[in-house]
Amino acid sequence: MPQIIRNIPLQLSGGPAREAVAVGNNAAWLCPCGRTLPLLGRTHGSPGEAPANFRVACPDCKREFIIDPADDAPQGRAVQVREVPTTDAR
Ligand SMILES: [Zn+2]
Numbered sequence: 201m202p203q204i205i206r207n208i209p210l211q212l213s214g215g216p217a218r219e220a221v222a223v224g225n226n227a228a229w230l231c232p233c234g235r236t237l238p239l240l241g242r243t244h245g246s247p248g249e250a251p252a253n254f255r256v257a258c259p260d261c262k263r264e265f266i267i268d269p270a271d272d273a274p275q276g277r278a279v280q281v282r283e284v285p286t287t288d289a290r
Contacts, residue, residue, distance in 0.1 A: 211282045222278035225269065229281050233261035243269035243278050252287060262286055 203223045210218040210229045220229035228238040241256035244266055255264045264286045269276040 208278060209280050211280060213283045213285075220278075220281040222267075225267075225275055225278055227267045227278040227281050229265075231258045231261060231263060233258060233263065235260045239265065241265065241267050241281075243267045243275050245269070245274040255284065255287065257286070 206222045207219050208222045208227065210220040212218065212232060215232065218229070218232070220227050222228075225243040226240065227242070228240045231239055235258060239256050239258055241254070244251065244254035255266055257264045264284050265281055266284055267278050268280045268282060270279050
């Protein structure tokens with residue numbers, strides 16, 4: 201049986217939500233900067249903000265994202281990709 205690709209929300213800061221795709225705890229999405237290749241990452245394990253090593257930074261525009269897992273499953277199935285303030289800005 202093939203792996204099931206699910207569509208999940210991509211929440212951008214200051215923009216309308218788009219869509220990402222997820223397989224299990226992995227997700228891929230297109231960066232709003234126009235980078236041709238998708239960004240790719242996996243869910244974090246903490247209920248609040250993800251640790252820095254779970255962030256995914258776009259190599260082209262430096263936007264940073266985290267992938268939220270389902271509430272009941274740390275590092276579990278991806279339910280949403282969220283843009284977060286860049287680490288450099290803090
Ligand atoms: Zn980008």
